[in-house]
Amino acid sequence: MPERVLIVEDEVKLAGLLHDYLAQEGFEVTVLHRGDEVEPWVGAHDVDLVLLDLMLPGKNGLDVCKGLRASSDVAIVMVTARVEEIDRLLGLELGADDYICKPFSPREVVARVKAVLRRTRRDERGVEGGLKLDEAGYRATIGGTDLNLTAVEFQLLKVLVEHPGRIYTRDQLMDAMYRDERVVADRTVDSHIKKIRRKISAVLPDRELVHSVYGLGYKYEW
Numbered sequence: 001m002p003e004r005v006l007i008v009e010d011e012v013k014l015a016g017l018l019h020d021y022l023a024q025e026g027f028e029v030t031v032l033h034r035g036d037e038v039e040p041w042v043g044a045h046d047v048d049l050v051l052l053d054l055m056l057p058g059k060n061g062l063d064v065c066k067g068l069r070a071s072s073d074v075a076i077v078m079v080t081a082r083v084e085e086i087d088r089l090l091g092l093e094l095g096a097d098d099y100i101c102k103p104f105s106p107r108e109v110v111a112r113v114k115a116v117l118r119r120t121r122r123d124e125r126g127v128e129g130g131l132k133l134d135e136a137g138y139r140a141t142i143g144g145t146d147l148n149l150t151a152v153e154f155q156l157l158k159v160l161v162e163h164p165g166r167i168y169t170r171d172q173l174m175d176a177m178y179r180d181e182r183v184v185a186d187r188t189v190d191s192h193i194k195k196i197r198r199k200i201s202a203v204l205p206d207r208e209l210v211h212s213v214y215g216l217g218y219k220y221e222w
Contacts, residue, residue, distance in 0.1 A: 002026050003026075003027055003028070004029075004045075004048050005029050005048065005049050005113060006030050006041065006050045007051045008038050008051065009079070016031070021106040022113065027113075030045075033057075034056060034057050034058035035056035035058045038052070038064045038068070049076070049117055051079060052064060052065060052096075061078060069095040073163070077097060077100060078096045078098075079102065080099060080102065081102040081103075097166060098112060100112055119163070131222070133157075133158055138154045140154055143203070149199065153195060156173060156177050157196055167213050167219045168219065170217055173217070189218075193218055197209075197210055
């Protein structure tokens, strides 16, 4: 089944050009021209990646990205001509997976889309490198060895693993861990990360899978 890409771009000619290039590469492509159409459409359709322009009628791309992240783990690549917005796009306030600056070549966009999908892709039974997550049983294993994670540790690792290479702030991780909006200290995340690392190192003593990113947060990479 072809991977599905949603293009959200109000410049009709540019949207058509991107559509043609992506379709030639085997993607199933849909185009929307307004920001306020995106969330209802994504809620009603399966899509693997959203190529989302920053400046849109109806609802701007920043707000659309926030809305999508609140309800979906779809990959998001932001398109912007505003260089000063890049830090916000990647984050990590908004949770976009990547960005492309205008002007760009359509070939560059195709290459970036493929790269993001490779990075975010995981099969339903597990993830790369032998780490497998059993969501029904809240069980994480490496090479068949149970990591014996608590429910909170499992949820935290699951968020990181779902998007390898993506950096999450402590606030984003706390939101994922504690959906009941309880008030917890920032360092609670650090404590859980430390325990997860210790349990992983007991199985893989020479590998670090959960990485600290100074001043930003944490990411998972095999």
